[in-house]
Amino acid sequence: MTTLAIHGGEPVRTKPFPAYVTVGKEEKQALAAVIDSGCLSKYLGVWHEQFLGGEQVRALEAEWAAYFGARHAVAVNSCTSGLICAVGAVGISPGDEVIVTPYTMSATATAILVWGGIPVFADVEPGYYCLDPKDVERKITPRTRAIMAVDIFGQPIDAPALQDLAERHRLTLIEDTAQAPGAKLDGRHTGTLGHMGVFSLNYHKHIHCGEGGIILTDDDRLAERCQLIRNHAEAVVEAKGVTELANMVGFNFRMTELEAAVARCQLRKLDGLLKRRLANVRLFEERVAHIPAISAPRLRPDASHAYYVHACRFDAEVAGVPRDAFINAVRAELPHHELRRAEGVKLGCGYVRPLYLQPLFQKRIAFGAGGYPFSLGEQDYAKGLCPVCEGLHERELFTHEFMLPSMTEVDIDDVGQAFDKVWSLRHELRGRQE
Ligand SMILES: Cc1ncc(COP(=O)(O)O)c(C=O)c1O
Numbered sequence: 001m002t003t004l005a006i007h008g009g010e011p012v013r014t015k016p017f018p019a020y021v022t023v024g025k026e027e028k029q030a031l032a033a034v035i036d037s038g039c040l041s042k043y044l045g046v047w048h049e050q051f052l053g054g055e056q057v058r059a060l061e062a063e064w065a066a067y068f069g070a071r072h073a074v075a076v077n078s079c080t081s082g083l084i085c086a087v088g089a090v091g092i093s094p095g096d097e098v099i100v101t102p103y104t105m106s107a108t109a110t111a112i113l114v115w116g117g118i119p120v121f122a123d124v125e126p127g128y129y130c131l132d133p134k135d136v137e138r139k140i141t142p143r144t145r146a147i148m149a150v151d152i153f154g155q156p157i158d159a160p161a162l163q164d165l166a167e168r169h170r171l172t173l174i175e176d177t178a179q180a181p182g183a184k185l186d187g188r189h190t191g192t193l194g195h196m197g198v199f200s201l202n203y204h205k206h207i208h209c210g211e212g213g214i215i216l217t218d219d220d221r222l223a224e225r226c227q228l229i230r231n232h233a234e235a236v237v238e239a240k241g242v243t244e245l246a247n248m249v250g251f252n253f254r255m256t257e258l259e260a261a262v263a264r265c266q267l268r269k270l271d272g273l274l275k276r277r278l279a280n281v282r283l284f285e286e287r288v289a290h291i292p293a294i295s296a297p298r299l300r301p302d303a304s305h306a307y308y309v310h311a312c313r314f315d316a317e318v319a320g321v322p323r324d325a326f327i328n329a330v331r332a333e334l335p336h337h338e339l340r341r342a343e344g345v346k347l348g349c350g351y352v353r354p355l356y357l358q359p360l361f362q363k364r365i366a367f368g369a370g371g372y373p374f375s376l377g378e379q380d381y382a383k384g385l386c387p388v389c390e391g392l393h394e395r396e397l398f399t400h401e402f403m404l405p406s407m408t409e410v411d412i413d414d415v416g417q418a419f420d421k422v423w424s425l426r427h428e429l430r431g432r433q434e
Contacts (some may be wrong), residue, residue, distance in 0.1 A: 001129075002421065002425065003086055003425075003428075004333075004379050004421070004422065004425050004428055004429070005329075005332040005333045006328060006329045006330050006331075006332035006333075007309040007428060011165065011332060011333045011334065011335075011418075012333040012334065012414055012417045012418040012421060013333070013335055013414045013417075013418070014055050014140040014333055015336055016022055016335045016336055016337060016338045016341070017140075017335060017336070017337045017338065017402075017404075017406070017411050018337070018338060018406040018407065018408070018411065019337055019339040019340070019394070019406060020337065020339075020404040020405065020406040021339070021406070022207055022208065022266060022269060022273060023262065023265075024265075025360065025374070026268075027261075027262045027265045027266070029262060030261040030262060030264065030265050031258055032262045033261070034056060034257045034258050035258075037257075039054065039189075039257065040256050040257055040310035041053075041054065041254065041256040041257055041258075042054025042055070042057075042257060043057075043251070043254045044231035045230060045231055045234075045235055045236070045250075046235055046236060046239065047236045047238075047239035047240040051227075051231060051236060051240075052227060053075070053254065053255070053257075053260075054206070054257045054260075055257070056257040056258075056260035056261045056264065057075050057254075057257065057260040058253055059260070060073075060075055060214075060255075060260040060263050060264050060267075061073040061074065061075050061214075063264060063267055064199075064214050064216070064263075064267060065216065065295070067189075067270075068189040068191050068192055068215070068216055068266060069189055069192055070191070070192050070197075070216035070217060070218055070219070071218040071219075071220070071223070071232075072215075072216065072217050072218070072219075072220070072223035072404075073214050073215070073216055073225055074214065074215040074217075074223060074226045074230060074262060075213070075214050075255040075263075075369050076212070076213045076214070076215065076226075076230050076253040076254070076255060077211060077212060077213065077253050077254060077256075077259070078200065078202065078212065078213045078253075078256050079107065079176070079178045079198050079199060079200030079201075079213040079215060080110075080111065080200070080213070081230070081253035081319070082149075082198040082199070082200075082213035082214065082215045082226075082253075082256055082321075083108060083111035083176060083198050083280065084114050084115075084229070084251070085113055085212075085215060085225075085226040085230055085253060086111070086174045086196045086198055086222075086226065086255070087114070087115050087117060087146070087174065087227040088114075088149075088225070088229045088247040088249075089144075089196070089225035089226050089247070090116050090117040090145060090146050090172045090174070090222075091201065091244075091246045091247055092112070092116070092117040092119070092145055092146065092247070093115075093117075093246070094116025094262070094372075094376055095115065095116065095117075095118065095143065095373065095376035095377055096117050096118065096143055096144075096145040096146075097117065097120045097141060097143045097144045097145065097292050097377070098112045098117045098119060098120065098144070098145060098146045098147070098148055099120045099121075099122050099131075099136050099139050099140070099144060099146075099147045099148070100112065100119045100120065100121060100122070100147075100148040100149075100355075101121070101122065101131040101149065101150050101152065101389075102121040102123075102124075102354035102355045102356050102357075102385075102386050102389050103129060103150075103152055103180070103351060103352070103354060103386075103389045103392070103393070104150040104152060104176065104214055104354075104355065105169060105352060106352070106355060106358070106418060108148055108150055108176045108353050108355075109121075109148075110150065110360075111148075113367070113373060115247060116372070116373040116376070117145070117146075117373065118143075118373060118374065118376065118377055118379060119148075119355070119356075119379075120134045120139050120141075120144070120379065121139075121354070121355065121356045121381070121385060121386055122138070122139045122386070122387045122407035123135040123386035123387065123388045124152075124386065124388055124392070125158065125375070125388070125398075126253055126388050126392075126431075127298050128155050128158070128300050129152050129153060129155065129297075129311060129392065130149060130150065130151065130152050130155055130156075130157045130158060131147070131149040131150065131157060131162065132388070133158050133161035133162050133165055134178065135386075136162065136165055136393070137165055139272075140169050140171075143377065144169065144171060145171060145172065146171055146172040146173070146174055146327040147162055147165065147166060147171055147172070147173050147174070147227065148174045148176060148192075149162055149173065149174070149176070149194065150174065150175075150176040150177075150178075150179070151176070151177045151179060151180035151183060151190045151193075151219075151306075152179060152273060152311075152351075153179060153305075153307070153308055153309050153310075153311045154179050154180045154183055154298070154305050154306030154308040155180070155183070155297070155300060155303070155305050155401070156180065156183050156184065156185035156190050156193065156300060156303045156304075157175060157185075157190075157193060157194075157303075158300070159175075159185055159186075159194070160187075161191075161365065162193075162194070163194070166194075166195070167265060172193065172194075172195045172196070173193075173194030173195050174194055174197075174198070175190065175191060175193050175196070175197040175198070176190075176195050176198055176303070177190040177191040177197050177198065177199055177214075178198065178199060178200035178205065178308075179200075179205070179207050179306065179308035179309075180305075180306040180308065181205070181207065181274075181306060182206065182269060182270050182271070182304075182306050182422075183210045183303065183304055183305055183306035184304045185221075185300065185302060185303045185320070186302045186303075186305065187302075189274055190218045190306070190434075192216055192218075193217075195219060195222060196217045196219070196222055197213070197214075197215070197216045197217070197225070198213060198215050198216075198269075199216075200212075200213055201211060201213060201214070201259070201263055201266070205308070206270065206273055206277070206306065206308065207260075207263075207266035207267065207270050207273065208263075208266060208273065209255075209259040209262035209263040209267060210258070210259060210262070210324065211259070211413045212255050212259050212260075212263055213255075214336040216261075223417060224242075225244075225247070225248075227231050228240075228248055228250060229241065229247065229248075229249075229250050229253070230250070230251065230253040230254060231250055231252070231254055232251070233247075233248040233249060233250030233251065234248060234249055234250055235250070240339075240353075244311075252373055263322045266398050274306060274407035277306075277307050277404070277405050278305075278307065280402070280403035280405065280407050281307050281403045283311055283403075283407035283409060283412045284310065284400075284402055284403055284412055284415065284416070286384070287412060287413065287415070287416035287419075288419050288425075289415060289417060290311045292315075292318050292419075293314055293315045293316070293318040293423075294310055294312055294313070294314060294315075294419070295312060295315070296310075297310065297311050297312060297313075307389045307403055308310060309351075309396075309399040309400065309401055310328060310399065310400055310401070310402070310403050311351070311397055311399045312397070312398055312399075312400075313396050313397060314326060314327065314396060314398055315396075316369060316395065319371060320426065320427075320430065321426050321429045321430055322395075323349055323395055323396065323398060324349045325399070325429040326421055326422060326426060326429060327333065327347060327349050327351070327398045329422045329426075329429055330347060330419055330422045331344075331345045331347050331348075333414060333417075333421060333422065334347065334416035334418050337401070337404070337406075343426050346400055346401035346402065346404075347398065347399075347400040347401075347402070348398065348399055348400070349397075349398055350393035350394065350397050350398070350399070351366035351393065351397065352393075352398055353371045353393060354385075354386055354390055354393055355388045356381035356385055356386070357381075357383060357390075360379040361379075362381060363396075365381075371379045372379055397417075400415075402415045404416040
């Protein structure tokens with residue numbers, strides 16, 4: 001009789017899934033040309049023609065702005081640094097509040113702390129998992145300066161409602177679109193849905209250059225302030241004649257010519273990679289459609305999704321077993337992806353723990369041991385603050401990456417077999433807590 005792998009049976013598959021590799025001969029040639037030029041980065045941290053970087057960085061910025069439809073692109077060395085630039089550019093002062101989703105990677109919120117800003121967490125939408133405009137409105141106070149929304153898992157934010165709130169309350173809307181390059185809402189690319197949008201080009205994203213990030217904006221002033229924060233603002237403002245000095249404390253967030261050259265090649269591949277990802281999502285959804293406890297993610301009307309991860313819902317009542325028991329049993333049936341053994345099987349319960357439940361916020365210790373910047377105000381980071389987000393994370397959601405473009409129909413069928421096997425033997429899991 002078949003036994004679940006988690007109980008010692010034979011797993012459905014042990015051969016690793018194919019690696020997701022997006023780089024090849026185009027990137028090699030582009031890198032060789034930069035190396036042959038002898039100049040791997042052309043920035044100068046003073047007011048000079050090269051304050052804005054070299055040919056590859058500038059070409060990448062022009063191509064990125066044209067592709068996504070924005071007036072300015074500012075390349076940086078990560079999305080994290082892009083988010084820090086964006087928050088600094090707004091002019092956040094210590095103690096100012098920024099409303100942010102708790103269901104995101106930590107950098108979305110720590111970029112606020114870097115400037116002494118206070119992250120105020122609002123809940124997520126039950127259907128789409130992005131920042132819920134209704135809860136954002138409830139959390140606005142006289143100290144609120146900005147909203148930081150995330151196109152989480154690749155789903156575009158509710159831009160019309162958030163833009164309306166931003167306009168009515170004179171707030172800046174920052175869009176963290178690290179997970180959604182190529183997604184659209186009403187025909188507009190994510191990254192252009194707020195006053196500034198920030199992309200990631202790290203190794204785990206749809207397209208990458210090792211590490212990198214890009215900020216988009218239509219606003220000349222915000223673009224200039226991001227460029228300054230990227231490259232030692234304090235050393236540049238005087239010669240450049242900049243008089244708005246708040247947050248003109250710069251960093252070295254510069255992208256090298258090497259990364260820019262690779263990112264240019266990668267941008268040309270985005271459409272094709274996204275198409276394959278969407279096709280694999282459909283295959284997976286068809287393959288598990290007969291399991292009544294699993295529902296595929298909903299798509300916001302007039303939106304297209306980029307599926308950074310495929311975030312599905314699991315109904316424990318329908319299944320008669322808790323989500324964690326079921327998903328951990330499916331995990332045990334499947335292998336990791338090649339080149340990513342350390343990350344294990346790309347299937348997990350929930351996503352990251354809602355940020356306010358993490359030690360940084362629970363202990364209110366960020367910079368130094370004295371509680372700065374939390375000591376500048378009062379914040380609610382108690383369990384139960386964002387019940388929708390907590391419910392999704394603790395009981396309802398599972399995320400996987402079996403739709404990566406490297407996966408074939410046969411690979412996805414193996415995944416389907418693992419789900420089928422656990423579904424048919426789920427009675428063996430009853431009574432297990434996880
Ligand atoms: C939503 C989100 N924001 C920010 C980041 C940070 O990106 P980076 O690693 O490029 O700094 C990530 C990375 O996973 C992310 O998923």
